[in-house]
Amino acid sequence: MVWDILNIVGTLAFAISGAMVAMEEEYDILGGYVLGFTTAFGGGTIRNLLIGIPIQDIWQQGNLFIIASLAITVVFLLPTGWLQYWNKWGIFFDALGLAAFAIQGALSAVQVQAPLSAVIVAATLTGSGGGIIRDVFAGRKPLVFRAEIYxxxxxxxxxxxxxxxxxxxxxxxxxxxxxxxxxxxxxxxKWKLPKRTMTS
Amino acid sequence: MVWDILNIVGTLAFAISGAMVAMEEEYDILGGYVLGFTTAFGGGTIRNLLIGIPIQDIWQQGNLFIIASLAITVVFLLPTGWLQYWNKWGIFFDALGLAAFAIQGALSAVQVQAPLSAVIVAATLTGSGGGIIRDVFAGRKPLVFRAEIYxxxxxxxxxxxxxxxxxxxxxxxxxxxxxxxxxxxxxxxKWKLPKRTMTS
Amino acid sequence: MVWDILNIVGTLAFAISGAMVAMEEEYDILGGYVLGFTTAFGGGTIRNLLIGIPIQDIWQQGNLFIIASLAITVVFLLPTGWLQYWNKWGIFFDALGLAAFAIQGALSAVQVQAPLSAVIVAATLTGSGGGIIRDVFAGRKPLVFRAEIYxxxxxxxxxxxxxxxxxxxxxxxxxxxxxxxxxxxxxxxKWKLPKRTMTS
Known part of the structure; x- marks a missing residue:
């Protein structure tokens, strides 16, 4: 029950972040739906592919699909002023989604008795894979490789x-x-992971 | 029989559009083949992966592979002047491909008794997924998110x-x-879907 | 035995090239690991997906994962001066990896009795697919479409x-x-494949 709610919160947060990126790139509303769905469901889909979980399972999430669609539609209809609250609260909801998705991804890998390396990749991909695809589709360098630790x-x-x-x-x-x-x-x-450049 | 012809037309149109984008990006002829094949076969491949259709089926399209190879080769050999006809006729052939691929994609999803959401995604991906990968490989923002309704x-x-x-x-x-x-x-x-920017 | 060594050399070369690209893009160390692993294992993973080899097999490469992790860590710790040797020797190691991966990819496709077209794609993807994903994740146009014949x-x-x-x-x-x-x-x-532009 609690996990269901967290899963919904995470799906909402990820779908909204995809729709926001689509608007920033001046994509049309279909682009908004595609980026929203990709961000919300892309990480779990790739995880299933790599871990060997039957991929058809992703289609059992009908309710989450409806919730994500509604969220993206609302984002496109809301006045701009309201969207600015997202910058404040969005990061928190996104963190809930990151945690819920990572745990759920790792548990599903454990369930199919995947080795440790696969469990780690499953957690990472479920939590952050959707955001990587979102950024690639938006023609951006994935944020997750550069921004605050995620x-x-x-x-x-x-x-x-x-x-x-x-x-x-x-x-x-x-x-x-x-x-x-x-x-x-x-x-x-503003914790960041160490980086180094070729010229340093 | 009619579907076979439409399938060929669609494959041709998509392969040519991939090769043209490769030339616009100054890719070499191998890049032309890769982008041509990706555009023509990428959407159906991802659809098979997501719907759970055995992926090996994609290798049964030997004749289409040969047709696509020939088309890409011709594009690379034709004088530039001829290629400009593509802008006029290419959009029409591409529309034939879009329709043929979307219907075929949806029907193959129905055949494996996928739910409605999966049928819609299958139609959309088969019709436009190849073009999205093409644009990502060309370092572009996917056209399908921004251009006339597709x-x-x-x-x-x-x-x-x-x-x-x-x-x-x-x-x-x-x-x-x-x-x-x-x-x-x-x-x-020039019908376009509504879009909105963060500053509007 | 010889193949095992070549496989290790190829994995090392590909992981290092991914980490180097991550540094050039000013990605953090996690980006370095992701790009390193993607370059080293991405091609073989996509090959398995497309050829229909059970995808779980990729998790049996525990030793290669450790070797790749160590190599990426060393790249991040080495003084910049040392990294410049990579430009001299890296191309040679990368060529060993290309050859080892291409042959291994083609043989694994033959083993599952894939048709000729699939064998060719398997060889090409295993050899160069990881580099394509690396460049997409780095926000670059894939080098393999433009540079010297690869x-x-x-x-x-x-x-x-x-x-x-x-x-x-x-x-x-x-x-x-x-x-x-x-x-x-x-x-x-500096052998290059023929290319042509729209204006030539």
Missing amino acids: ALWAALGGVVIGLGFINGPWTAGILFAAIVVCRMLSVHF | ALWAALGGVVIGLGFINGPWTAGILFAAIVVCRMLSVHF | ALWAALGGVVIGLGFINGPWTAGILFAAIVVCRMLSVHF
Whole structure:
């Protein structure tokens, strides 16, 4: 039940972020739907492909499809002023989605008895893969490779689950909260991963 | 028989459009083949992956592969002056391909008893997915998200088929003609889907 | 045994080239890992998807994952001066990887009795598909479509194998050497495939 709600929150946040990027690129409303759906469902789809989960399962999410469609439609109809609230609250909802998707992705990999490497990739892809496709479709360099720490928290969640530390709703809840907090702290303190350039 | 011909026309139109984009980007002839093949066969391949149709089926299209190869080769050999006819006639052939591919994609999804959402995605992807990959490989923002209405007609064709309105060659023929006409009207009257920017 | 070593050399070369591109784009270290892994394992993964080889097989490469991770880490720690040797030696190692991956990709397609067209695509994708994804993720136009002849040698290797000319370690070794030599000659003499522009 709680997971269902978190899944909905994450789907909403990801669909909205895709629609917003489409508007920033001056795409039309169909582009908005495509980017919204790609961001919300793309990561899980690629995960299923790579982990070997039957891909047809993605079509069982009819309710989430409707929710995502409604969210994208609302984004296109809202006055611009309202959209600016997204910058404040969107990052928080997105963090909820990141955590929910990463945990769900890792658990589904564990369920098909995938090895640790696959669990980590599943968590990372489910959490951040949709955003990577979104940015490629928008003709941008994927944000996740450059911005404040994001996918790393999903990957670490995958490590924790892959090593078998999660065995019940309590531990899963703590991991969820930890990912959300780490992500929000990353944004607030502008934590970035080290990078280096060829000229440094 | 008629569908075979339409399938060939669509494959030709899509392969040529991929080769033309490769030339516009100053890619070499191998880039032309890759973009031509990606545009012609990429949409159907991703559809098979997502709908759960055995992916090996794509290798049964040997004749279409040969036709696409020949078309791309001809494009590279033709004098530039001739290529300009493409701008006039290419849009029409491309519309035939869009309609044929969308209907075929939707029908193949119905055949594996996919739900309505999957039928719509199958029609849209088969019709326009190849063009999206083509543009990504060319380092462009996908045209389908910005230009005159294109993928929407494929999606609507998917709705009509998914709802079960097509039950024979006559209704399929009418749907085919409707998609082609709608696409050509979109180009002629510059119909575009609504868009909005963040600053509007 | 020899193939294992060549496979390791190729994985190393491809992982390093991905990490180098990530640094050139000022991506952070996580971007370096993602691009490194995508370049090293992306081609083989897409090949498995398209040829119908069970995708879970990719997770059996645990040792290669560790080797690739170490290589990417070293790239990020090495002083810049050292990285410049890569431009000299990297092209050679990359050619070894191209040849090893192309042959391995074609052989795995033959093993599942794929038709000739699929064998050629498998060789080409395994050899150059990872580099294409790397460039897309880096927001670049794929190098393989424009630079000195590269993927063609993989494709020709696929033709030779698909036609059944390879039936033992000796012939495979000769093909391997031929691909490496052709690739190195292409770089040295700046062999390029013909291209044409719309204005020529």
